[in-house]
Amino acid sequence: MAAAVASRxxxxxxxxxxxxxxxxxxxxxxxxxxxxxxxxSCQPRQMYDxxxxxxxxxxxxxxxxxxxxxxxxxxxxxxNWGEQTVKSGAPWxxxxxxxxxxxxxxxxxxxxxxEKNMLLTSEQEAKRQRLPMPSPERLKKVxxxxxxxxxxxxxxxxALRLLQTGQEKGRPGEWRxxxxxxxxxxxxxxxxxxxxxxxxxxxxxxFEPSHVAPxxxxxxxxxxxxxxxxxxxxxxxxxxxxxxxxxxTALA
Amino acid sequence: xxxxxxxxMAAKAAFPHDYRYGTSRPWTIAAQRLNPPGKKRxxxxxxxxxxxxxxxLRGDTVEIxxxxxxxxxxxxxxxxxxxxxxxxxxxxxxxxxxGRSGDYRGTYIASEAPLLLKDVTLIDPTDRKPTDIxxxxxxxxxxxxxxxxxxxxxxxxxxxxxxxxIPQQWKDGPKDTSPEDTLxxxxxPSLKTLEEEVMEKMNIQEDRRPxxxxxx
Numbered sequence: 001m002a003a004a005v006a007s008r009x010x011x012x013x014x015x016x017x018x019x020x021x022x023x024x025x026x027x028x029x030x031x032x033x034x035x036x037x038x039x040x041s042c043q044p045r046q047m048y049d050x051x052x053x054x055x056x057x058x059x060x061x062x063x064x065x066x067x068x069x070x071x072x073x074x075x076x077x078x079x080n081w082g083e084q085t086v087k088s089g090a091p092w093x094x095x096x097x098x099x100x101x102x103x104x105x106x107x108x109x110x111x112x113x114x115e116k117n118m119l120l121t122s123e124q125e126a127k128r129q130r131l132p133m134p135s136p137e138r139l140k141k142v143x144x145x146x147x148x149x150x151x152x153x154x155x156x157x158x159a160l161r162l163l164q165t166g167q168e169k170g171r172p173g174e175w176r177x178x179x180x181x182x183x184x185x186x187x188x189x190x191x192x193x194x195x196x197x198x199x200x201x202x203x204x205x206x207f208e209p210s211h212v213a214p215x216x217x218x219x220x221x222x223x224x225x226x227x228x229x230x231x232x233x234x235x236x237x238x239x240x241x242x243x244x245x246x247x248x249t250a251l252a
Numbered sequence: 253x254x255x256x257x258x259x260x261m262a263a264k265a266a267f268p269h270d271y272r273y274g275t276s277r278p279w280t281i282a283a284q285r286l287n288p289p290g291k292k293r294x295x296x297x298x299x300x301x302x303x304x305x306x307x308x309l310r311g312d313t314v315e316i317x318x319x320x321x322x323x324x325x326x327x328x329x330x331x332x333x334x335x336x337x338x339x340x341x342x343x344x345x346x347x348x349x350x351g352r353s354g355d356y357r358g359t360y361i362a363s364e365a366p367l368l369l370k371d372v373t374l375i376d377p378t379d380r381k382p383t384d385i386x387x388x389x390x391x392x393x394x395x396x397x398x399x400x401x402x403x404x405x406x407x408x409x410x411x412x413x414x415x416x417x418i419p420q421q422w423k424d425g426p427k428d429t430s431p432e433d434t435l436x437x438x439x440x441p442s443l444k445t446l447e448e449e450v451m452e453k454m455n456i457q458e459d460r461r462p463x464x465x466x467x468x
Contacts, residue, residue: 087425088428089424089425089428096435099435099436099437099439100438100439101438101439101440101449102444102446102450103438103449103450105446106446106450137415156445156446157445157446163443188467188468189468190465190467191465191467191468192465194466195466195468241297241299241300244299245299245370
């Protein structure tokens with residue numbers, strides 16, 4: 001039964017892969033010629049000649065690296081097709097990533113991204129076929145590795161920024177009061193025009209109107225009361241727990 | 253950033269503050285039957301033990317101090333930190349039927365009941381007698397459990413991983429990085445950001461100047 005299920009998944013994936021490969025191989029030249037003809041029809045001017053379109057400096061390759069694999073990168077290695085479990089190693093730890101150079105981290109990020117895409121494709125296909133995904137823990141491992149890589153890169157950026165500028169936060173911001181009287185950390189956004197020319201920004205109110213002041217006072221009182229209540233509760237519970245769980249050694 | 257924070261919040265399981273943790277995992281049907289969404293159960297008081305003070309690990313041999321199997325030694329199979337529970341293999345058992353359907357009464361099996369941390373002690377491996385434990389530091393700076401009575405160090409127990417992998421017998425797959433490559437240091441600290449370094453290595457020349465933008 002497991003073999004039948006496994007063979008179904010293999011057959012499904014193989015079929016999918018073949019279909020994808022055949023579709024891509026015969027639509028590619030069509031697309032290229034269509035683009036060229038469209039380009040010619042909408043550009044009657046003589047200075048945009050065909051040699052301009054086809055010359056190397058105006059045609060940037062999609063990849064900047066040497067490896068040029070096709071859509072098979074979205075799928076696992078062929079020997080893993082149809083397996084119920086795929087062996088995978090431990091995720092990268094932050095300690096291991098901190099000793100790697102920036103270039104290595106950059107390359108690793110894209111390797112992990114491609115692996116994640118492959119696993120997500122496999123997950124979606126398994127959902128479509130209503131079968132369990134082989135080894136879903138691989139996805140968690142890849143996500144954790146990527147998160148840790150991001151943490152390491154952020155640490156390095158923070159260190160450099162602190163050293164060179166003394167700024168703790170990468171994105172500027174400040175404490176502001178909103179219309180409801182609440183003080184919050186407002187994170188700045190990037191705009192092409194200064195604030196005095198931005199009519200939508202000028203309509204935003206970063207102050208509390210005078211009739212809101214009593215409510216601010218009341219909410220402050222509420223917060224202070226809850227803080228005092230929590231402290232009293234903790235003290236009371238400490239006494240209770242000391243009575244409930246007396247400190248004694250396990251053995252006589 | 254806000255969207256990812258929201259998604260991660262949704263992914264993490266959220267429990268009410270008075271949720272009663274049991275021996276079954278929270279997503280199982282048995283746990284859902286014990287803690288249906290609207291029900292408020294009687295509060296169970298758990299002694300607050302800090303993470304550093306917890307001394308019983310999975311795989312340790314411990315002795316039971318009180319209960320039905322008092323005086324017996326057993327291996328720890330599971331630890332529940334939320335309730336300060338410890339489950340030993342084959343000890344403190346009660347019997348029940350499992351997998352009953354229709355007329356068939358099911359299999360009669362022995363199921364272990366959890367023991368509180370204060371009812372078990374670790375065993376000194378040399379003389380196999382129960383002792384009190386303290387956390388102390390060795391000369392190298394390693395934090396170890398030391399038995400108060402004899403002063404001997406109790407080593408960390410070796411326990412099989414849940415996925416069945418034995419680290420010493422692991423063979424790397426085609427997509428795994430070898431240990432030597434993983435531990436190799438390639439980082440040289442410099443005053444360049446990651447973007448600048450990568451652009452240098454890939455010979456990307458960015459001559460465009462960023463347009464003046466306003467931050468507010």
